[in-house]
Amino acid sequence: MKQLIIAVALLFAVGSTMEASAQKTRYYFYPETNVYYNTVTGDYWYYDEPTTTWMTVRALPTTITVNDNDRYVLMYDGKEVYKMNADHKKKYKVKKNGEIKEK
Numbered sequence: 210m211k212q213l214i215i216a217v218a219l220l221f222a223v224g225s226t227m228e229a230s231a232q233k234t235r236y237y238f239y240p241e242t243n244v245y246y247n248t249v250t251g252d253y254w255y256y257d258e259p260t261t262t263w264m265t266v267r268a269l270p271t272t273i274t275v276n277d278n279d280r281y282v283l284m285y286d287g288k289e290v291y292k293m294n295a296d297h298k299k300k301y302k303v304k305k306n307g308e309i310k311e312k
Contacts, residue, residue, distance in 0.1 A: 233284040239275040240301040245283075245290050246275070254291050263291045 237246040245254040255273055257264045269275070281301055283290065 233286045234288070234290075236283045236285055236290050237280040238283050238290075238297055238301060239280050240298065240303050241279050242273050242275055243294070243298065244269065244273060244275055246280075247288075247290075256291070256294075263289075 235248045237248065238244075239246070243256055246252070247254070252265050252267060253269050254263055254265050255269060256262075283297070285293070
């Protein structure tokens with residue numbers, strides 16, 4: 210009986226670890242301004258041209274505004290969703306007239 214309890218506990222522990230690693234975070238991607246929003250933490254990610262780095266902030270600078278009508282939901286496993294930015298920009302292109310088209 211003791212071995213059965215240990216086996217069940219071990220299976221539960223392995224299953225919980227696998228489930229936790231498989232969880233993805235929901236982000237909104239705003240292609241017009243190239244901004245990400247983490248729906249869990251409430252943080253924004255944006256590319257800062259002067260420093261050539263991705264910045265994480267609670268509130269965007271006043272020079273950047275996002276439109277909730279022009280966003281896409283992304284599920285990403287990790288905290289640095291911007292690492293896939295080249296793919297996201299390609300998939301969710303902004304046309305010259307400002308419309309967004311998903312490939």
